[in-house]
Amino acid sequence: MSAPIQTRHPCPPGACDCGREQLADGPERRILLLTREEEKRLLARLENLKDLDDLRHLQQRLFEQLGIRVHIGPGLNEVRTMRGIAIELEPQPGLCRKTRQSIPAAIRRGLERNPQVAFRLLDAHDLLRDA
Incomplete structure (x- = not known):
C-alpha cells in the first residue's frame, strides 16, 4: 500500500x-508538494552552489518539478555587492510569501559563499568583458 502524497500545510x-484556495486540480498544484522539510532541503541546496551550471540546473529543476520560475541577472544599477544581482520569482498561486522571500535569500547566500559563481553570472551577461 502506498503512502498518501504529503502537501504543504x-x-x-x-x-x-x-492564493492556495484558487488552485484547481492539475499541474499548477505541484507547488503544494513543497513541504516545509523539502523547502529546508531546497534552501540548503541553493546555499551550496558549486558553479554557474549548477545554478542553471537548479533553476531548471525548480521549474520542472514545482513550476517556479526564477530569473537571476544583474540589477538595473551598478553591481558592487551580491545585493546588486536581481533575483526574481514569477508570481505563482500557491507559492507562500515566506518561500518567495527565502529562495532569493538562499541564492544570494550561495553567491556570497562562492563568488566565482557570481563572477561567471556577470560574465554571462557581458559585464566583465573588458576586465
Missing part, C-alpha cells in the same frame, strides 16, 4: 497571500 488565514 495551509498558512493561517490572513498571514499569507499565496
Whole structure:
C-alpha cells in the first residue's frame, strides 16, 4: 500500500497571500508538494552552489518539478555587492510569501559563499568583458 502524497500545510488565514484556495486540480498544484522539510532541503541546496551550471540546473529543476520560475541577472544599477544581482520569482498561486522571500535569500547566500559563481553570472551577461 502506498503512502498518501504529503502537501504543504495551509498558512493561517490572513498571514499569507499565496492564493492556495484558487488552485484547481492539475499541474499548477505541484507547488503544494513543497513541504516545509523539502523547502529546508531546497534552501540548503541553493546555499551550496558549486558553479554557474549548477545554478542553471537548479533553476531548471525548480521549474520542472514545482513550476517556479526564477530569473537571476544583474540589477538595473551598478553591481558592487551580491545585493546588486536581481533575483526574481514569477508570481505563482500557491507559492507562500515566506518561500518567495527565502529562495532569493538562499541564492544570494550561495553567491556570497562562492563568488566565482557570481563572477561567471556577470560574465554571462557581458559585464566583465573588458576586465
